[in-house]
Amino acid sequence: MLAVVSRRLVVGAALVDDLDQPTRLLAARRTEPSHLAGGWELPGGKVEEGETLVEAVHRELEEELDVHIELGVAVPGPLTTNGEVGAWPLGESYAMHVRLARVTHGEARPVAEHDQVRWLTKQDLYDVDWLPDDLPVIRAVETHLR
Numbered sequence: 352m353l354a355v356v357s358r359r360l361v362v363g364a365a366l367v368d369d370l371d372q373p374t375r376l377l378a379a380r381r382t383e384p385s386h387l388a389g390g391w392e393l394p395g396g397k398v399e400e401g402e403t404l405v406e407a408v409h410r411e412l413e414e415e416l417d418v419h420i421e422l423g424v425a426v427p428g429p430l431t432t433n434g435e436v437g438a439w440p441l442g443e444s445y446a447m448h449v450r451l452a453r454v455t456h457g458e459a460r461p462v463a464e465h466d467q468v469r470w471l472t473k474q475d476l477y478d479v480d481w482l483p484d485d486l487p488v489i490r491a492v493e494t495h496l497r
């Protein structure tokens with residue numbers, strides 16, 4: 352099993368239209384840094400010092416898409432510590448915790464760090480160029496989509 356130790360924690364929201372019967376997932380296109388620009392990802396970002404994962408994901412979604420969210424189940428990845436829910440490796444340096452989430456206030460629009468968002472159905476889930484490290488995550492999220 353891969354260790355999460357020494358990786359910087361990132362949170363990602365798999366925003367869906369409905370937490371019980373999701374049919375669409377939001378993808379956001381990055382504008383920076385240059386080597387990631389144009390790639391599609393889950394909105395989210397780095398957990399700051401003194402912040403919980405839950406606090407971080409709420410803050411990031413407000414900053415990036417101007418929405419308030421409700422969290423759903425975790426989408427566990429292969430990186431684990433002490434039996435916690437697993438995170439997903441992003442390169443060598445980051446580990447991303449992913450939760451399903453739903454918008455409770457606002458309408459997702461790219462405010463910072465992204466220039467486009469798209470709601471994808473199971474049929475068009477791979478029509479965007481997901482960042483390479485997101486592909487295993489998206490395959491796991493896909494299992495939740497109807």
Ligand SMILES: Nc1nc2c([nH]c(=O)n2[C@H]2C[C@H](O)[C@@H](COP(=O)(O)OP(=O)(O)OP(=O)(O)O)O2)c(=O)[nH]1
Pocket residue numbers: 361362363387391392393394395396397398411441442445464482484485
């Ligand atoms: N948020 C997010 N980051 C991802 C994904 N896939 C992926 O490879 N990454 C990478 C990009 C970054 O190197 C790192 C996360 O950092 P970030 O740039 O989103 O973090 P942040 O919003 O806190 O940004 P900053 O203030 O530090 O610039 O993980 C993803 O699906 N979501």
